[in-house]
Amino acid sequence: MTIGWHFDNTYSKLSNTFKEEIKPTPVHNPAVVILNDNLAKDLNLDFSNISKKDLSEIFSGNKIPKDITTIAQAYAGHQFGHFTMLGDGRAVLLGEHIASNNKRFDVQFKGSGRTSFSRTGDGRAVLGPMLREYIISEAIHTLKIPTTRSLAVVKTGEKVVRENLLPGAILTRVASSHIRVGTFQYIAAKQNLDDLNTLVNYTIDRHYPEIKSSNNKALDLLNLVMERQCKLVVDWMRVGFIHGVMNTDNMAISGETIDYGPCAFMNQYDPKTVFSSIDKFGRYSFSNQPPITKWNLARFAECLIPIINKDEDTAIKLATETIDNFQNIYEEKWLNMMRDKLGLYGNDKNDKKLINDLLNWMQKNKADYTNTFCYLMNIKINDQIYKDEHFVKWYNEWQKRISKNNNSKERSLKLMNNVNPIIIPRNHKVEEALAAANEDNLEVMNKLLSILSKPYEKQVDIQDYQLPLNNKDYQTFCGT
Incomplete structure (x- = not known):
């Protein structure tokens, strides 16, 4: 053959x-x-x-x-x-x-x-x-x-x-x-x-x-x-x-x-x-x-x-x-990754605090991880949560940090677009695809795969794939 x-x-x-x-x-x-x-x-x-x-x-x-x-x-x-x-x-x-x-x-x-x-x-x-x-x-x-x-x-x-x-x-x-x-x-x-x-x-x-x-x-x-x-x-x-x-x-x-x-x-x-x-x-x-x-x-x-x-x-x-030496290597890579997610060029002694303040706010307010960074890239998905006064205060500090190092919003946005996915495999969407495939319907899975193939690109009519479900009790299994 x-x-x-x-x-x-x-x-x-x-x-x-x-x-x-x-x-x-x-x-x-x-x-x-x-x-x-x-x-x-x-x-x-x-x-x-x-x-x-x-x-x-x-x-x-x-x-x-x-x-x-x-x-x-x-x-x-x-x-x-x-x-x-x-x-x-x-x-x-x-x-x-x-x-x-x-x-x-x-x-x-x-x-x-x-x-x-x-x-x-x-x-x-x-x-x-x-x-x-x-x-x-x-x-x-x-x-x-x-x-x-x-x-x-x-x-x-x-x-x-x-x-x-x-x-x-x-x-x-x-x-x-x-x-x-x-x-x-x-x-x-x-x-x-x-x-x-x-x-x-x-x-x-x-x-x-x-x-x-x-x-x-x-x-x-x-x-x-x-x-x-x-x-x-x-x-x-x-x-x-x-x-x-x-x-x-x-x-x-x-x-x-x-x-x-x-x-x-x-x-x-x-x-x-x-x-x-x-x-x-x-x-x-x-x-x-x-x-x-x-x-x-x-x-x-x-x-x-x-x-x-x-x-x-x-x-x-x-x-x-x-x-x-693992901790030093990991922390440096993690900090630089988070700087990229926030579009931050150069180093600032307050970067770690800025990052942790955002993560702490997200945890306290049960904000979606992926969609929060989408919001920062001006992609609005269910954005009521971001009107919170504590977030607005953080947002203003972030804007000040972006303006440092002769940076522009456009340059920051380009950096963020490279590392922050607009789309991820939402767990309930994966389950929908698997359930349909078990009934010999592959259309649901093929559509999901098509959307997931361009995670950093803006796509039309994908809102249903961006919204999370409240899956506090969601469980996955080894399948062995």
Whole structure:
């Protein structure tokens, strides 16, 4: 088939400690629900001459390209703080596709059957959570945030047992790689120094080639991963995204957002916002995302101790100093991000107070996070709340700050337009799309995806997609 696959599967050539060779479990009656044409073009793939039946066979894993070795990857993870040996319990890595720009992408089937890592799971996925991952990952991509993406979703034609019988589905996920903090935890737990060195070198070759000749590759890797994770989480905070399950197995070494389980977007500004049904104590709440990132990075640092320095005390000291610098890196990036959201050029000693005064007002008055910044960009959505005298006073202080550094309102507005989305995936709109898709109506989802594809542009007749619902009791679920 003239699709354009160009596989070069390097991870599958690593020792069996890293993976299990396994094929996807065939399904009886697959049918394509959605194919991501834009992503296919980015990957230099052409499915235009492929029949729907053949597409279904390809993206269900029933028909895989010749001469490739499909694998399930081994990894561990701290899940809500508790360490567990894990692995791909319902996913199979088809291979690494090389696009024409010589970039390498993992292509993985999610929901493709049992593996030796499945434990008590059935290895399957259901349609709703797979479409949720498709919608939210595409939204995160168009919001200019690093992320894995979804190439296709197929229904399997089979029912999956969860709380009740649900339609089965398989998602094809595309990622820079699926190497996680949990991958390092798994290899470190095996206490084989050669394997740990192999993983460090492989990761550097794939994601951080600039440090290949470094004198201390492990320490430099820790610093670079920390830098990327800081940037990623600052971007999440910029748009009000709550990942919902920031276990160490869900932190990609590449710095991409990965695993869209109980994720959601914050409406009313509240730092303690949690939507995940399994996060009973707010471990992964909106405001806890930065400290949890630091915690996860500390677990990553622990894995690298044996190769940071031969002397364990020295290695621990170097790793600790690196992790202790997280707060400085994060706070600087966060402050600059918030300056951008408010259109502030240059630095002013009162900027942090100005920012926090706004956030405190938003929390006290239950103002919508996204729409407040829209209001500041002269996009009026349900604007009665902004007539509050305390907000007006803050607004005047903000206007004075904007005028500093020979700045103009037009220049500030341009900066704000680049970072403040006009549209986000409102949780109730996502649920509407998923409910319709479960009834074989894809129009609602396709319209939502179309609107979400231009989050920074003014669009006509989208008011219904901008207004939040009062979803205080809204919950999201892992779907596993």
